[in-house]
Amino acid sequence: METIRWLLAAAGVEFEEQYIQSKGDLEKLKQDGFLLFQQVPMVEIDGMKMVQTRAILNYIAGKYNLYGKDLKQRALYCNISKFGAMDLGEMIMALPFKHSDAKEKEKETAVILEKATGRYFPVFEKVLKDHGQDFLVGNQLSRADIQLLETILATEELKADVLSKFPLLKAFKTRISNIPTIKKFLQPGSPRKSPPDEKTVAEAMKVFH
Structure with missing residues (x-):
């Protein structure tokens, strides 16, 4: 939910x-x-x-109106949010429910962080670099941005400095967090x-x- x-x-x-x-x-x-x-x-x-x-x-x-302006943008948004932010977010969400053993939980946390920094975050960093805009899709707020911010904050709960090698994502986090409705939610x-x-x-x- x-x-x-x-x-x-x-x-x-x-x-x-x-x-x-x-x-x-x-x-x-x-x-x-x-x-x-x-x-x-x-x-x-x-x-x-x-x-x-x-x-x-x-x-x-x-x-x-958080779905992209046209079919092309919606396809990009779906790929970015569904196969990226949502996948990583679901791994983090399931973590507390999967392991009661502290060592097993620690082991899986390490795997999630490795995937975040080695697989997912580099892609988002590249997307932001390649199109040079404030948002992931087009130049307006979409579900992809919201899900990515949620996932970034959830990952930081596991490791506070997880964005240390991703300057564009750090700036993205600050920028999206300051949108008035999102700022209120935080x-x-x-x-x-x-x-x-x-x-x-x-x-x-x-x-x-």
Whole structure:
């Protein structure tokens, strides 16, 4: 759900959240037929109950002009966000739920950081260098920029100086973070969520296991 929160916040859309607190809550949603693939998150928007994170993100991006101006830009945006920022972000998101053993978690964290600095971040650095613009696609804010910023901040949670060899990405992070709607989302008290701690992971596993 976090990337959906980011996208709505960047678009300046206020939203309310309802949390699943028990297996009973989840079963009720399933029985009521609201979860097409028996999965959450679910977003109620424009009279629809939408599921599947990628479908939700595509709808929000299209509705609020965060999808690129034309077919070519959308193809670039999809490649950049789906195969780059989203892939790396999903690895980081899954990390707290995969390993209870500290050594195994440390080992996988090292693998993720190696992929970030050796595979993903060099590509984004090159994209910014090659077209010399403020944003990843065209010259306007898109979902790709928002997802990349979210992923950068999540990676910095694992290693604070992870951008030390990527000056254009450092500048990108500062620039996108200062867009008013995003700056507001980064302030304390916003709907943005911190990385899950052990208690949060245990509660989630109890409901969804």
